[in-house]
Amino acid sequence: MLDALEEDEFLQDPAQAGLPTEVLAIDPRRTTDYVRLSSEYIYEDNDFYASVIPYLRYRSNDYIATWQPNMPKIESSVNSIGLLALTNFRHTTDFETTIGIDLERSEGDAYSYQPTTRTTTGWAAATYPEGHVFYDDATTFVGISPYIQHLGKITERLNYAVGLRYDNNKYEFSNTLPVYDNDGFGNRSIASRNDTFEHLSPKASLNYQLNTHSSIYTRYANAIRIPTFSELYHLKTKETSAQLSSLNEEVSDTYEIGYKANFDKVSVELAYYVMDVKDAIVTAYDDFGSSLRVNAAEVQHQGFEFGTTYTLSPAWSLALAYSQSNHKFDHYIQDEGRIDYKTKKSKEVDLSGNSLVMAPEYVANLRLNYNSQTISGLNITAEIKSIGDYWMDSENSREHSGYTIANLKANYQVNDALKVHARVANIADKTYALQAEIRYNRERIQPGSPRIAYIGLDYSF
Template sequence: MKQRFRYSLISLSILSACSLNAMANYDDGMDEIEQITVTSTRTAKSSTELALSIGSVSEDVLNNDNSQHLSESLQTIPGVLLNQLSGGQGHNAAIRMPINYGGYTLYLQDNVPLQSAAFYNHNALWWASSNSSLSRLEVMKGAGTSLYGSGAVAATVNILSAPVDSDKNEAGITLGENGYARYQGSATHHLSDQNGVRVSGAYLSNDGWRDNSRVEKTELNVLHEVSVADKHSFKTSIMASSLDQQMLNALTADMFAQDPSQSGLPAEVIKIDPRRKTDYFRISSEYQYQGNGVFASIIPYARYRSNDYIATWQPNMPQVESSVKTIGVLALSNFSHSDDFETTIGIDLEYSQGDAFSFQAATRTTSGWGAATYPKGHVFYDDKTRFKGIAPYIQHVGSITSQLSYSLGLRYDSNEYEFENNLAVYDDDGFGNRSIADRTDTFDHMSPKASLNYQLDDTSNVYVRFANAIRIPTASELYHLKTKETSAQLSSLSEETSDTYEVGYKVNLDAFSLELAYYIMAVDDAIVTAYDDFGASYRVNAASVEHQGIELGVNYQYSDSVSVAFAYSQSDHEFDHYIEDQGRVDYKSKESKAHDLSGNSLQMAPEYVANLRLNYNSRAIEGLNIIAELQSIGDYWMDAKNTQKYSGYTVANLKFNYDLSDALKLHVRIANVTDKKYALQSELRYGKERIQPGAPRTMYAGLNYSF
């Protein structure tokens, strides 16, 4: 462990002890404020009952944020960083991980996955609903419970819709600089006391603060809930959305210094107006049975998404067209043997079919290393992949004493790919791409989970847990290969496995809550990017990685009008063992190109992530709420060789909410109030800096009306 990280642990421990002492002295008569979560078990549980680190964003916070992207609210949870890329709707994540594009985070809406792990896309929140029908957001950090399989390694993010429990209707409009406009609304109708339906939707249009960054998004949700004889209930959800977004590229350091608002694209590429278009549709219906000591849930679902774009981050900027169709079932039964023992048995079933096609949309000549002319119409890949996943699991919770409980879980994931290639088989298409024969690949894994939870009293607990998890390679990683040099990798790419060890403490009181967690996550057979002698990239299991960190979340209601929320994480992400370019030899000097990076920090791994919010409800002006926010990340290495550092950033935001009446609310938001020029993220690729610029000061204002 690095010395500075050890000091951070000590300082945070002292801070936590001081917080606990202040809490104890504040008011011995504090009442418990119960925090409920559904993500871990698909049933409502108190946070202090669970040996897990779960953060949430309440409906009040969502309403007061009025954010243009869910990432802005999610970052109030300790250890959660999502970068809203290029000011649009794309994003990546850094939750117990460096900033990355890999499939380490599982994204759900109402407990149903937004995408298949076999066709993972780091922009999963494209397809999440973010209109006025939401009730809260939950993030389960670390490897999930036995209910979750591939992808639930670093975190599980769950977007939860509000229940259809009132006849409340809403309409809202938000306008902002750079042509920003968002319209949203919902209408609820009750057919009876046990039968209701809500229709909600939103439309977003934004020209963007950077050149060539216009985006339009439309979404529609229908939610129907009905209860029968108190024991049976059905919840049917339909989600549909369409996104059309212009494409950008990262900037070099010179471009960023000159004008961070430029697109980063060559003039000939701008002429073809590169865009990303994605359509999404999902229908699911959950049946629940709640009997005497028995709970059962069955969720069949069907899902479709398309994703067409020009890959502006690649030198030749190819066109990519893909679609994924999925049908699946999530089923579980929970049996309460007594007040102190319960067992959950379940199974997840998924069948997905992904179609992928990539070609050269326009003739383009690249420069520098590996320069070539790519002719219009050249096809890079054209294939179909079928994926089948079967995952039975069991989870048992019991009590050892009145205060000490345990949880044991086991999940078996059986995954199968069937690859069908529409192109001829060849080693090299002239541009370093291989085309392989039809094939079948399987990935099977058993994931154990175990935890102990000690209930200190009705309001607090300490816990320790262990969880094993996997990330399977995606279809693209398996079958879209580079050059004949990768033939040895064809059958050797395997799933990543991780072991998470965690200890934590939680307390929830009326005016004070605190969550403290320390984790170590070891990842074996980590999939990394390697390069052949022609500069072409491919994927290989070549590393073991260790992630460790501490997370602290504090909420303190100082008075009726003032409250403070603080979310902080300090982490260290290192290669435990990694030989970069192992086996490669320089064709001129005949010397080895291998570099031992063991002990190096992973690139784009911030030393800390912090969010501080001051919430003020004015006494002088009734109905006025003011939120002052600081978002900050620490420095990090920009490359795996640890040759150059980025210093991080701190930005401030202001939010105003004013109740004009019981039904009408005015909101104003100023992002980056100091107009700070900063890089949202910065990395080195091929020795060149690639910068995603942060947005300048931007103002938004709007009205929400409830009726």
């Protein structure tokens, strides 16, 4: 496991772990197991189609939190069972309806404790005794999401689509620890509780066929993102846990207009979008340096996306995907209502109009594809990926330059059952920062990976 580097550490040696010698001596690692089993049943008959996908999923994640001064051990696991089902039927040649439902039940366990006695230094120094438990709980999540979509024609050239989705998401939190406001290290333990998030999300679109090659469209979609269980229940001291019972789901409204065209050798997609997010969930920090999640009023994302593919020959094609966006706080008062316990002055900062942290101004991807005409099943892609500049903090006090790297990918279908795939990431072995931010007036840089080669096999039976 790595820690974020400060700027001088990154410039000196970006390959270093960024961890103290005493931490490296314990050889900290993250161990994860992931298994997913699914099956699909399909029925199709004339104007009727149905699909049912049941699935089971298991994930475990055990690690030492090396970024915390006391280095606690964290162990978690999640077991999930779910079902994705839909049916589609045509009323006539011009109208069709899809009705479906997504179901999931997940049971997760989370346990964090102090593996060894450790005394920290500096500000907020403390001695953490071996065996101290920070949290020990279980959370059950149940999600039920039925939806319906209808497609139809208004004229021969004008099509429409309307849809509606209902989300009912419920958390059942069970805490094995006693209830307390502070365990002596700034952690709070809350009583077992249930929380439900409900939302009805509409969507609609219009598509107009200009000619046989091109069309224009407009689209509206409403959606939500609910808080995670750790954001809801793994809280800090009572004084700084204002998010309990007040952390709401994010609600977004997306408006988009676009143009699509497919010519003999060139395909083009161009879109302009505006996404307004209400009650956006962002990270805040308390007086003890601990992070917490709060709703940040309103956030707006807007920009354009462009994609094109040019077929040079049956074997060669060139593809470009480019997105230029502006991500900003439409209205956000950081530390609203908070008072500095030392100076007794307000800590409020108006960040309305500022750009979001680590939100690049552009993302670009250029790919040169080769489909061999002599070796059947061989595909090779050379890729250039570029990320634009972004702000390192919410105050927009310092900007970080993005990066550009090159990758190489290859796939070879040996036969109907066996496929070999390989990839070389950062083929030029370039030194770059994957992420960079400022926290507590200190740079935190996550180095990008050096040149890495991957190879894998896919076997179908």
